[in-house]
Amino acid sequence: MIKVESFIDLHTHTRYPDNNNFPAADIEFAAINGGYRDILAMPNSEIVIDNIENLNKARTMDNKLNINVHRVGALTKNLEGKELVNYKEFIENGVFIFSDDGKSLIDNNLAEEAFKLLSSLNAAIFQHCESSCHSEPGDIAAPNDDETLITIDEAEESEVLLRDIELVAKYGTRYHAQHISSKKCVDLIKEAKENNLPITSEVTPHHILENNENLDTTNGLFKMYPPIRTEEDRLSLIDGLLSNVIDAIATDHAPHPENTKTVDFKSAARGVVGLESAFPMLYSSGILSLEEIKRFMIENPRKILSEAGYEVEKSQINIWQPCNKEFTTKSKFNNSIFEKRNTKIEKVSQNV
Template identity: 35%
Template sequence: MKTLIKHAIVAGPNGFTGDLLIEDGRIAAMGSHLATPADATVIEAAGATVMPGLVDVHVHFREPGFTQKETIKTGAAAAAHGGYTTVVAMPNLDPVPDNVTDLTALVAKNASDAMIHVEQFAAITTGLRSTDLTDYAAMKAAGALGFSNDGVGVQDAATMYHAMQGAAAVDAPIVAHIEDNGLVNHGVINAGPKAQALGLPGINHVSESAQLARDLTLAEATGVHYHACHISTKQSIELIRDAKKRGVNVTAEATPHHLLLDDGHIPGDDAMFKMNPPLRSEMDRLALMDGLLDGTIDMIATDHAPHTAAEKTGSFKDAAFGIVGSETAFALLYTSFVRSGWCTLNQLIDWMSTKPAAAFGLDAGRIAIGAPADLTLVDLDHAYQIDDATWLSKGHNSPFIGHTVYGKVLATLAAGQLAYQEEGTL
């Protein structure tokens, strides 16, 4: 099967204006005024920008076990709507993919139900909360990209140490939700003036950095690829920066919401602003931005966390943690970061595609002859309003609804096949 994308602005370090020819799911030719094969489908880009498909290493698709929130099909559709062609799903499911049988079934369903590439993390420990390690060699052979207990920090240091040894032995990453439960102390919002003003129990920032310091020490000792999820504090940035200088094999992600919002933006006791880790101070947010620029933070990941409307209604005290992000991340960041001049489009593509693909060994994140035809077409020139009525996710829990942004996704192709197309375009 052949597809010709004509008259596109191709983004990237070797960007150009012209055409892309796709054959059998890969980029076969690039250049100006390519001949149209007789049997090709033509996509008229008409000056739209073509980027490498976005890569998100942190999503929650909720299936099996919580399909009232999201399914693999709806989550993958939402990701495609947001320009993502590869995502990695977390294992906090029911049943937890902590054994070969359940993981094999989940990997197969990811492949059958999604029009994009859905990779899967398996559990670090059985049931996510025990101290019993899963069989890393068998799980990797069954399709696990790495190991995570996301949603729950590994509380026992010996368990994490042995997990890192086991993951290093099979050349797989440990992907860590970093949170010391004893220091969280049932908090629901960042500890500080906003928590005090709203009369809500606060989460001390050291609940993240204290466990991160432990983990970086263990990672240095074991040599494992240690990936720090959703970093949110200045202290964490400093710890990772120092660890990288020492040669620790650590990568880190930040979320769009932690980069764009801090607890000063919380308007009141509004559960749409409740997430884990919580929105921190302005000082922390600015430190995250600095960390992106200097390479301490390697990538941006959404932590797409859909919930039902009932679960996100009411007070911080009772609502679920988390917001959705797949369908808004690129547009929000392009509008706030690129259009403001804070970074370039190519830098944003690096953080949202090229670098996460490289960190996790994924064949993605680049536009080149022979590369997979995982591509995102976007309109960078016209403003639109974020409207959750257009979303394909089951989750509508976001504080960004109603924001005016640029960077609408017009089409997403995974292995050369249309995974999403905006109605009435192209």
């Protein structure tokens, strides 16, 4: 038996508040199955969290769950990258992190305004770095020999990150790079940390467990942003964790209805679920020790949330036991790339 504190996910797409397509109870179920008790909810729900009325709609649903849902406000209205939201109002309502996750804040002038303003308010930006998110979002990382698919070059991510690092240097804004996927970004963050900039970053389990060498492009399940990249990138992300350049492992849990994933790669929705598979797959892979997993999935996420201003309660303990079986997602949306993989550990119960 292994006793592990509950994990804290810095990157969950709850999908709700919505039009009843995604039950809140399903996120709760997935989180509890995966050993999580605290999740940071991205604002790109079907009803976007870009005003207080929508925030309250979300919280009414959050409060009925047996997990702690911490809320992020949108950086711009309707995530369109054109008009900033009223950050002050959100901060007065206990929201201290802002992100357009799913999209980037691309407009340089507006980004400068946001970084300056959020710094003066002592709030944080969590950025999904993708330069063509508002124009022509891509499909797959290089090498790509399928002419129908748009290649997502590494520069898509590093261009936005580089601009942001310059803004952090100028304004001192607390900044977190979401789901980084490339060696270049690891190098940029390393340098920024050496310059003592207030920057943290995260990587997903799928980016450190998979490379794109045999990626099945007939299977829409493997479509996600950022895309899974080369073996060199994968190894640099693991190095990034071990050298404290990357602070956290976050799931980017993104439920999608089956009919949007079991289609051709070009038409498939982007994203995979991850709350239930994160710990079993990481533990089973053996690439990180249990102590390292705890640092990246509990200690550092708690520190990042606490420093931003959120209260993270003392954790509960989950009990896991060794096993040798196929991993299966139990919640409603099972768009996981780890379905039917071998797992060496399963959750038995939790003690409060």
